Amino acid sequence: MDRIRLISELYSSRLVAVVRSKSADEALALARAAAQGGIKFVEITFSVPGALDVIKELAGRKDLHVGAGTVLAPQQAERAIGVGAEFVVSPSLELNLISICHMANIACFPGAATPTEIIAAQRARADLVKIFPADLVGGPYFIRQMRGPFPDVRFMVSGGVSLKNVTEYVQAGVIGICLGSAYLETLLAEKGKKHFVKEMQQFVKLVAKAQAKKSASRKSKQ
16 A cells, blocks of 8 residues: 555554564454454564564454664664555654665654754655654644644654543544553553453544544534
């Protein structure tokens, strides 16, 4: 899938499950449980042992878009793309990865936490600018503030996303909303798969409801 279509599909579903498990088997189990709960995008971080094998296996699923996370070097991006990653995510402003990804028609989401980094990412043609850690820089309030000077920037957020604030992020226009790895792993380990799937379904319902409300509000103003 080309990166334009991928962003369009992410805009429709918004949610991304970030997987930073201690083993490949745990990563696969978490990704599969997230998919069962209706999550359509999964980010496998390079800190997962055998991350490339996990990406390769998940890339074969028709119900998931799998990407590589914590990508900090060109070689990592190239290897991830080679095994089927559809997007590449960094926690920091790795502008040199954007051209590598775009040559392969793969979406690239570099990290940013300041206005200077945000505009640098936009000028380098990042597909989305990932605000990280979103909760520590101000959450939805920060996004709304950045919308003023940077109305054309498309955002992703990672850090502190919860059932309590996911609606706010949709209302603020965030395209990619990452569900944190620590939260997901703790939820699955402590509550079990059944509860985990139900909570993912709650996120999906909240996003759909917020999108419908936002769409209705936009139509009423036309």
